[in-house]
Amino acid sequence: MEQVIANGLYLGAQYALIALGLTLIFALMNVLNFAHGQMYVLGGFVTYTIYGRLGLPFPVALAASCVTLGVVGALIEKFLFRPVVRRSEREESTMLLAAAVAFFLDAVILLLFGEKQRGVPKIVNGVFVSDQLIMPYDRIVVGVVAIAMIAAFVLYMQYSRPGRAMRALAQDRTAAQLMGVNVDRYSMIGFALGALLAGAVGSLLVTITGVNSGIGGPISIKAFLMVMIGGAGVVGGAIAGGFILGMMESVGLTVLREYGDITYLVIFALLMVFLSIRPNGLMGKPWG
């Protein structure tokens, strides 16, 4: 059982980090970023190239992934989402744009990095073994880094100037604008930050699960689930959603395995029931 809980915690940490970037972009711009998973994949491939192929140290690769995705995110916001948000009658229209961006990134990644599954050497060797618990050291490292990044992100949003501006933006766009917040600038920073987080997770996880060009879409969908559980557009919700989903998978796969392949069916059904009872997730904005 300890093993199951440890698995769940580890899964939860990585899920929460994936969901954070998605929820940030949603909170700021009401854009459901279908391309989030593709950004994760791109981050993974940048690390693969720098750490796996060129043999540079892993922190360099991690930084490079973050920077690349931050820039990509900023460009996508400035040249694609901003004009479309401004001109479309219904803000849901950005979903088509987000999906198109997802297809585009998929295509670029497939052409640049090929169709094969890629992996990199482990960052730390060895496995922690005790009577109840087995955990490879690299997972522990990645889990700790993920939690540290989550904490840093929360602190940044709480206390830094851009963080406060972004929170104001998320609460009420018009009011924030009236109070002198540069909406365009902070939307761009927020989008860049969201993309950067996606790149960071991709970079961290490539050391454990590798990466391949096709997993972007499924990752996005999983991230949507976590965001829904916790409540869209709320940082705390994304973190809670990530850990809840991680734990449900871990426990469900152990407890329900006797009954065949119904774990995910149960998880999804529970999610639907839960959202019917609490239409805004655990702590979401009332509109959603």
Added chain:
Amino acid sequence: MISRRIALKSMALGAASALAIAGMLASAQAENKKLKIGFVGVTSGPAAAWGTSNVRSMQVRADWLNEKGGVKIGDDTYDIEIVTFDDQKDPKRAIAGMEKMAEQGIHYVVGPNVDDGAAAVRPVAESKGIIYFPYSFPKALYTPPASNAVLGMVANYQSAPAIYKYLKENKGVTKVAFVAANESDPLSQRDGGVEAAKALGLEVVAQNDTYPNDTRDFTPVLTPIVQLKPDLLVLSGVAPANAPLLIRAARELGYEGLISAETAQDATVLQEGAGELANGFISVGGASTPEIRSPEMEEFIDRYTKKYGEYNDESNTKVYALEYIVETLKANPAAIDNVEEYKKTMETFSAPNPFVKEGTLKYVGMTSFGQKRQISVPMVVTEFKDGKFDTLFVGEVD
């Protein structure tokens, strides 16, 4: 002066004759007819690897044959042109792809790569007179009254009994656990594997465990299975991208038994994803290993690597479909636009296999399907060792 004139003359002559020869060559090239061979399958999205290795091996082999002056079928020489269609793993698109092939006058199509696509294109293929070579195992596709599909590889219900028998006899395996993705192809293959294991008197300790195909972390899935301590963990229908992740997760959880798969895998992917943890992994690793391959196969791998930067071991099997089509057409030129002729030829066809040191190309499948609707490729069971596949044994399907 004279000598100079002669020199000029001879130079002009030389140039003219060179031009003429070039022209003749060019016209000879231009005279070659085109033989279009189709591909309908998945080359984008999460399963892109399957179709991509198909397309690339077809392309490499076609270029190679064309470079040698084309293929002589009957009285005509043909250049081979590969027409590809990406169905995005969507059966509805696969039908559209097959219709496109028919419209282009193509009678021989490689693919689709998955069960639902292969089933969906059947009506089109039968009404439009197309023989297709799916990489999908359901027997209904190949047993009468179906007659236009030819299985392009060794099915898992053919390889699994051989592998389990070998492991039972040589490695003392008694307890087997199965794990599969919760999609049609892997689940069907798991059921086939469970049946084969039970028939051999092996104890099946886990057969209901599944994972979504997009799982990235397999520790939660494997934790309960590893605790059952099976001797053999079978990864049914595992996608090449998932195999290293599963192996790594199982080993890191302390699993010490054997791991096997009945689908083709790629050595580089295994090495990058699981490293030395993948050592000892048993799979029907394509239809080729250094021990049995011919110089022709070496050259194919070489050309593939040159053209695309990196080889894919799945292509060991996937190079065969095009070869069978071309060789069968050579044996019976009337089949070039008449699949009924092709079907007749399949009954008796036999030709030397260029890709192995010794072997023949022939159609098989009597035991499994009651008719010859499968291409014979060497069933090479391999063991992964330090980035390479070592041959355990070579079998054959009848």
Added chain:
Amino acid sequence: MTATAKLFASAALLLLLLVGVPLFINATGRSDLYYTLTSVALLSIISAGVWITFYIGRINIGQGAYALMGGYVSAILVMEYGVSFWVTLPLAGLFCMAASVLIGLPILRLRGVYFAMVTLVLTEVARLLALALPITNGAKGIVSIPQPGRIGLFGLTIVPDFATLANPRFAFYVVSVLLMALCFAALYRLKNSRIGQLCQSLQQNEELASSIGVNITYLRVLAYAISSFLGGVGGAMFAAISQSIYPSSFTVADSINFMLNCFLGGLGYVFGPMLGTFVLYFGWDLLFQTGEFQLLIFSTILIALMLLLPNGLLSLRLSGRPKATAAAPPAHRQEEAQARSTAAGRASS
């Protein structure tokens, strides 16, 4: 456009599809177009369902679930109970309708992305159910479904047995086009009916609509049920064409595509889903010769379209003309929108 002119235009389009296209195909020998256009017709029917849910202000990414359900209902009735396909077609729709009432009652309380995500999950639930339930034959799917049989009345053959036809593709094409015409005529009628106007009030402000006495629960469920009916019918037709159905016949990717079709065509226009489906599906098909660059070109064009026409392809025709035809944008944004679309028209011309 006056009502007569619209009627005339619709009749002309139908005539073109039923007579013009077959003549064109016969002349050029492009017989593969039959299936492509059949797909477009059926997918636009399914997308039309999504459009209805957009009309009540819900983003529906769950239509694939009903298409799959409809396909299975039809396939099971034909295979297990020997029911004629033509009977199963409406039955599949009705079954989905009933299911959607049960599912819709709780989940239609959700809005925005929550509804979108729950419906997305619904697609996955449908696939997993199809894998797990005994009646669907699980992972092995249902294959070798016979072609639609004959319909006769007093010994007269109204619809021949498809298996005896020389070209069943053409027959499927005709049936699909007729279904599409029926579907969009009904949709047009619905939009301009009292219910349609009430639905639009939901799109703008549910609380307000409720406070002036609109039974919003009833309306929401009704719209969702009609939407699911269309999904089920479309799915059943696909099962008949491919003579097989698998749990993966309609997936999340399909659900997302149905939604994108509506966006691309324009959410404010009844014919939006039809045009959107045509462009998305045909666009992908036309690009098939570009091989490995297909997806890259396709997505680039999509992004460009979005930048030029963020309100859908059909918003193009608004540029020069007064706003009378479209009822799309919420009232308070209408003026703004009009100003913008004129500007967009100028910019793009």
